[in-house]
Amino acid sequence: MAGRALRASVGGSLAVLAVLVAPATAAAGTIAGTVTAEGGGPLQGVEVCPTPEPYTFEADCVYTDASGHYQLTLRGADYKLSFSAFQSNLRYVSEWYDDARYSEADLFHLGDSENANLDVALAEGGSIGGAVTDEGTEAPVKGIWACAVDSEGIPIRCDRSDSSGAYLINGLPSGTYDVEYEGGNTVNYLREFYEDADSWAAATPVLVTAPATTPTIDAKLAQGAEILGHVTDPETSGPSKGVFVCANEQAPGEYQGCDSTDANGDYAIRSLPAGAYLVAFELEYFPWGLWAKQWWQGATTMAEADPIVLAPPETRTGIDGQATSPFGFPPPHDPVAWSGTVETLSPLTREPPKKCKKGFHRKLVKGKRRCVRKHKKHQQRRKGRQARKVRG
Numbered sequence: 001m002a003g004r005a006l007r008a009s010v011g012g013s014l015a016v017l018a019v020l021v022a023p024a025t026a027a028a029g030t031i032a033g034t035v036t037a038e039g040g041g042p043l044q045g046v047e048v049c050p051t052p053e054p055y056t057f058e059a060d061c062v063y064t065d066a067s068g069h070y071q072l073t074l075r076g077a078d079y080k081l082s083f084s085a086f087q088s089n090l091r092y093v094s095e096w097y098d099d100a101r102y103s104e105a106d107l108f109h110l111g112d113s114e115n116a117n118l119d120v121a122l123a124e125g126g127s128i129g130g131a132v133t134d135e136g137t138e139a140p141v142k143g144i145w146a147c148a149v150d151s152e153g154i155p156i157r158c159d160r161s162d163s164s165g166a167y168l169i170n171g172l173p174s175g176t177y178d179v180e181y182e183g184g185n186t187v188n189y190l191r192e193f194y195e196d197a198d199s200w201a202a203a204t205p206v207l208v209t210a211p212a213t214t215p216t217i218d219a220k221l222a223q224g225a226e227i228l229g230h231v232t233d234p235e236t237s238g239p240s241k242g243v244f245v246c247a248n249e250q251a252p253g254e255y256q257g258c259d260s261t262d263a264n265g266d267y268a269i270r271s272l273p274a275g276a277y278l279v280a281f282e283l284e285y286f287p288w289g290l291w292a293k294q295w296w297q298g299a300t301t302m303a304e305a306d307p308i309v310l311a312p313p314e315t316r317t318g319i320d321g322q323a324t325s326p327f328g329f330p331p332p333h334d335p336v337a338w339s340g341t342v343e344t345l346s347p348l349t350r351e352p353p354k355k356c357k358k359g360f361h362r363k364l365v366k367g368k369r370r371c372v373r374k375h376k377k378h379q380q381r382r383k384g385r386q387a388r389k390v391r392g
Contacts, residue, residue, distance in 0.1 A: 027112045027113040028073050028074060028075060028112075028113075029073075029074060029075070029076055029110045029111060029112060029113055029114040029115065029116070030071055030072060030073050030074070030114075030115050030116065031050070031071070031072045031074065031079075031081070031108070031110060031116045031117075031118055032069070032070065032071040032072070032115070032116070032117060032118075033069070033070060033117050033118040033119045033120065034064075034067070034068045034069050034070075034119050034120075035048070035064045035068045035070065035083060035119075035120045035121075035122065036068055036119070036120070036121050036122075037092060037121065037122060037124065038121045038122060038123050038124065039121075041068075042064070042066070042067050042068025042069075043064060043068050043085070043090060043092060043122060044063075044064055044065060044066050044067075044068065044088075045063055045064065045085070045087070045088030045090060046063065046064045046068075046070070046083055046084065046085055046088070046090070046092075046122070047061050047062075047063055047082075047083075047084045047085075047086065047087050047088075048061060048062050048063070048064065048070045048072065048081065048082070048083055048084075049061040049081070049082045049084065050072055050074055050079040050080075050081055051079060051080045051081075051082070051102075052077045052078065052079055053077075053078045053079065053080055053107055057075075059072075059074055059079070060072075063087075074110055075112070076110055076111045076112035076113075076114070077109075077110060078107045078108070078109050078110075079107065079108045079109075079110060080096060080097070080102065080105045080106075080107060080108070081096065081097040081105075081108055081118070082094065082095070082096050082097075082102075082105075083095055083096075083097070083120050083122065085122065085170070085171045086156075086157060086158070086171075089157075089158075089159050089168075089169075089170050089171070090170060090171055091124055091125060091127065091170045091171055091211070092122035092123065092124055092125060092170075092171050093122055093123045093124070093125040093171050093172070093173050093210075094122075094156075094157075094171060095120075095122065097118065097120070123173075123210070124210060124211040125170065125171040125172045125173055125208075125210045125211065126172045126173070126174060126208040126209055126210035126211055126212055126213065126214065127168055127169060127170045127171075127172065127208070127212075127213040127214070128146075128148055128168075128169045128172065128177065128179060128206055128208060128213070128214050128217050129166070129167065129168045129169070129213050129214070129215045129216070129217065130146070130166070130167060130179075130215070130216055130217035130218045130219065131161070131164070131165040131166050131167070131218050131219075132144045132146065132161045132165045132167065132181060132218070132219050132220075132221060133165055133218070133219075133220050133221070134189075134220070134221065134223070135220040135221055135222045135223075136222075136223075138220070140161070140163065140164050140165030140166075141161060141165050141183075141187060141189060141221060142161055142162060142163050142165065142187070143160055143161060143183065143186045143187040144160065144161040144165075144167070144181055144182065144183055144187055144189060144219075144221065145158050145159075145160055145180075145181070145182045145183075145184065146158060146159055146160070146161065146167040146169060146179060146180070146181055146219075147169070147179065147180045147181075147182070148169045148172055148177040148178075148179060148206075148208075149177060149178040149179070149180050149193075149200065149203075150175075150177060151175075151176070153200055155180060156172075157169050157170065157171050157172055168213070172208045172210065173208075173210060174208055174209050174210045175207075175208060176205045176206065176207055176208070177205065177206050177208060178193055178194065178200060178203035178204075178205060178206070179193065179194040179203070179206055179217055179219075180192075180193050180200075180203075181193070181194075181219045181221060182271065183221070183224065183270060183271040184257075184270065184271060185257065185259050185268055185269060185270050185271070186270070187270070187271070188223055188224050188225075188226050188270040188271055188313070189221040189222065189223055189224055189271055190221060190222050190223070190224045190271060190273055190312065191271060192219065192221060192222075194206060194217055194219060196219075196220070222312065223312055223313035224270060224271040224272050224273065224312045224313065225272040225273070225274065225310035225311065225312045225313060225314045225315070225316070226268060226269060226270040226271070226272060226314075226315045226316070227247055227257075227268070227269045227272065227277065227279065227308065227310070227316050227319050228266070228267070228268050228269075228315065228316070228317045228318075228319065229245070229266070229267055229279075229317070229318065229319035229320045229321065230261075230264075230265050230266050230267075230320045231243045231245070231261045231265045231266075231267065231281065231320065231321045231322065231323050232265055232320070232321075232322050233322070233323075233324055234322040234323070234324065235324070238265075239261070239263065239264050239265025239266075240261060240265050240322075240323055240324060241261055241262065241263050241265065242260055242261060243260060243261045243265075243267075243281060243282055243321075243323045243324070244258065244259075244260045244281075244282065244283040245258065245259055245260070245261065245267045245269065245279065245280065245281055245283075245321070246258040246269075246279070246280045246283055246292075247269045247272060247277040247278075247279055247308075248277065248278045248279070248280055248302070249275050249276070249277055249278075250275070250276040250277065250278055250307045251275075251276065256269075256272050256273065256275070256277065257269040257270065257271060257272055258283075272310055272312070273312065274310060274311045274312060275309075275310065276307035276308065276309045276310075277307060277308045277309075277310060278295060278296070278302060278305040278306075278307055278308075279295065279296040279305070279308060279319055279321075280292035280294070280295050280296075280302075280305075281293065281294050281295070281296070281321040281323045282294055282323045282324070293323070294321070294323065296308070296319060296321065298322075
């Protein structure tokens with residue numbers, strides 16, 4: 001097991017520097033080490049992330065260099081440490097110290113002014129490969145996220161399809177996965193699961209045996225609908241950058257897509273299924289929920305907002321607004337109806353919540369630490385698995 005290769009040794013007594021430090025200032029410590037492949041050489045591009053416990057502040061992540069070395073400079077605290085090969089799509093399994101899930105990970109204590117050494121060896125994982133094409137034209141589709149989803153419904157590793165439509169999801173432990181395909185705001189295709197399933201529970205499981213590759217897990221995707229618009233600053237009449245915009249499905253009241261305006265004030269919400277949508281501007285996450293300051297055509301509440309009815313592959317343009325950047329405005333009165341992961345919805349959140357809300361737990365999702373709902377999809381997953389067993 002990779003965990004047996006993990007060893008931590010805190011450096012012995014350090015010479016006390018004769019430097020006066022203000023009482024409120026804590027001297028930083030370091031955690032450094034080398035990440036290697038189990039039985040092999042150093043690994044470059046592994047992301048090392050410290051999560052303080054309790055989660056009262058944010059700590060920066062670093063990447064290993066060509067020699068597999070990393071160094072974290074941190075305040076004294078207890079940390080959970082993750083070693084993720086997600087961003088570089090390496091063929092090695094990501095892990096928490098000491099070879100555990102987040103909830104079971106060991107705490108690593110770092111004292112002020114202490115130096116600690118932690119070398120890690122990652123196990124080689126398996127892979128899932130395939131190709132993504134257009135359902136109508138059969139042409140390859142570039143830019144689709146293909147993600148391996150674990151038994152808890154969490155996308156643990158992903159890859160984007162290239163110009164030939166090919167993808168290869170690496171670093172998977174042996175086990176059974178669902179594969180999710182999503183274009184997001186980059187490519188206008190409807191989200192689906194293997195094999196041509198529209199829900200997680202109905203997906204066909206894919207077996208992975210590390211370190212082998214499970215091939216030809218292909219997908220033919222249908223085009224979605226999209227909403228395009230422009231946001232101007234009401235004071236300057238110029239483009240408003242960084243305004244967060246969401247398309248909220250009128251029934252059953254779940255968000256389907258979000259985007260933030262670019263330097264030109266433009267946004268695009270793509271890959272939408274057929275439905276009636278309420279478009280909200282100026283959103284921000286607070287510990288008690290996601291809030292909208294205004295809705296399309298200046299409506300101040302969800303109830304007053306006009307729906308936009310879409311049918312793929314329709315494109316609706318001119319869904320414009322006037323808004324300022326959402327940073328710093330006080331909590332407004334109208335919440336967005338939402339389901340799923342709040343932090344996924346709101347990349348503009350500057351400070352993460354100190355802890356996840358009841359019913360959520362913190363996990364790595366597409367390479368980022370997020371609060372993930374624990375119960376609803378898990379129940380659907382179990383029901384779907386049981387139904388397939390009965391049918392079989």
